[in-house]
Amino acid sequence: DLAPVLGREPYSFNPEHDLLEWIAAYGQSQGVKMVAEPWDIWGLHLGDFPEGWGAWNNEFRDASRRFMRGDANTNDFVQALNGSFDVFGSRGMAPYYGINFLVAHDGVTLADLVSYNINSDADRDFYNNQDWPFGPSDGGTGNNTTWDSGGDQDLRRQRLRNFWVIQFFSRGIPMSVYGDEFGRTQNGNNNPYSLDSIATYNNYYMINTDSPHLVEIDEKYCHGIETNCAYHNNLGTDSNPDGINNIFLFARDVIHLRIEHETLRRTAYDTDYDFRKEDGISSLGESDRAIWLRINHDTDTDFLLFINMWTENIEFTVPEAREGYRWVRRIDTHHWAEANYNNHWAIEDAATIHGNYGVNPWSVVVLQEVPID
DSSP, rough: OOGGGGGTTTTTTTTOOOOHHHHHHHHHHHTTOOOEEETTEEOOOTTTSSSSEEEHHHHHHHHHHHHTOOOSHOOOOOHHHHOOTTTTTTTTTGGGEEEEEEETTOOOOOOHHTTTTOOOOHHHHHHHOOTTTOOOOOOOOOOOOOOGGGHHHHHHHHHHHHHHHHHTTHHHHHHOOTTTGTOOOOOOOOOOOTOOOOTTTTTTGGGGSSOOGGOOOOOOGGTTOOOOOSSOSSOOOOOOSSOHHHHHHOOOOHHHHHHHHHGGGGGGGEEEEEEEEEEESSOTTOHHHHHHHEEEEESSOOEEEEESSEEEEEEEOOOOOTTTTEEEEEESSSSSGGGTGGGBOOOOGBBOOOOOEEOOOEEEEEEEEOOOO
């Protein structure tokens, strides 16, 4: 937290400060990874820390939040997915120096990122000053780059799935906050540091249910308060009535995909991330809200990502697979697929896709190139 403090000198930040280098060396000797929050009240030092340090990539956070709510910041978003090569790779650093995060311990949760409009000091104060147990608290930023998804609960769950895909298919190391894998909510509070209450506890009863925010809070955590001791029903009820939280199952499956495939865990910038328009040929423009991304790897497997943050369906071109291979659909985050394998298909159940694929608004599709049986 506030790691540049460790390298501060009277009028500057010294990335070669003895203390920073000693901490990195000690961490390495103990098998511990050192990760910096690379800013303090004097400034930001992303990419400035010495060998042995990773750093929270705030550029990934900011660019992803903006693009995934429909902002026209295509170039910044592409840089983020590419592991912020302009920050790390251009300095000879590997992509794993960047810790790709979307939310952290001292802000909104991932579910709240898609459920509230908290983009001014007034918005922040409104939610942070609510009654106990979800408030009151002070501090926190007023600009959270959130969007309440128009109040549409189906779209909120869909956008949560989008974020999981983007984070785990990007270069760099993903960092998630506990509870985001099943939709933990702070009822909009974006700085509950002072709350020792249900607002900051993980309620694991949210996993074995299709309606995570309708889970009742045990009265022992309410201390006699009834009117405010409940979660806001931000995520509604998923459309696969299996008694298990769709977001939890989907997050699990995306994490497993990354673990299983070296393509997504490269320690250098040697895997090709090829960004195009939806036709798979044309170069992207700054205002494009549809992105065709092929992740190529010589010895593992190739993936195609179709990212549509536009308000209408867009046809994406599926390239010819290599001889002896086919493209299969592994993920479609759109609501239609929620009742179908929880938006994720095992290879043996995955449909073969060729020609074009219509990607619904505000959704992401992942294809994988696999050998023909």
